[in-house]
Amino acid sequence: EAGVTQFPSHSVIEKGQTVTLRCDPISGHDNLYWYRRVMGKEIKFLLHFVKESKQDESGMPNNRFLAERTGGTYSTLKVQPAELEDSGVYFCASSLGTSGNTGELFFGEGSRLTVL
Amino acid sequence: GENVEQHPSTLSVQEGDSAVIKCTYSDSASNYFPWYKQELGKGPQLIIDIRSNVGEKKDQRIAVTLNKTAKHFSLHITETQPEDSAVYFCAASRDGDDKIIFGKGTRLHILP
DSSP states (O other): OOOOEEEOSEEEEOTTOOEEEEEEOOTTOOEEEEEEEOTTSOEEEEEEEETTEEEEOTTOOSTTEEEEOGGGSOEEEEESSOOGGGOEEEEEEEESSOTTTTOOOEEOOOEEEEEO | OOOEEEEOSEEEEETTSOEEEEEEESOTTOOEEEEEEEOTTSOOEEEEEEETTOSEEEETTEEEEEETTTTEEEEEEOSOOGGGOEEEEEEEBOTTOOOOEEOOOEEEEEEO
């Protein structure tokens, strides 16, 4: 069974440009999460989808970030316009149950974003 | 909100020795504490977890202890091997809150 897949694995863009990250969760996992890790810091929660609905987006930094999960399958995270501080590794994770209770989080390998 | 502190940030141990990573949390309502291991080029992977109704859990060479009173929990790896080299993250969450709060990670080096 395929795990969580993310694309691209690495993206280098200039400040002001737009980048879209994609995540394909494990088939059948209704819960999809986006996290971000800035170098040397914690893996920080961004948002949580249950199917196509945003359950919790309290971690989204600002309105330059837009996440979607149309149809409840794959998800995209768009950063527009990108700023230097957006650099980091963006992780997607999926689970059957909610992560805080019964659902183990399965992470993708991450998309490394470098904003120059 | 919850805050998870993790120490040390880097740890080097001789192969065969034990490694201990410590974490503290701030929210007394937190009741689920997973540990994730991230190998180079891969995403974090759950290696062990503990819930607040137990004080210790063991799985082969890995054990986790929890002190609810002090709000401390620790990961213990015995008889370390080269494949234990990775970044380890502790985390905490509570019922009713779907997000997991992670620590900053510990880079563990196993020296030959």
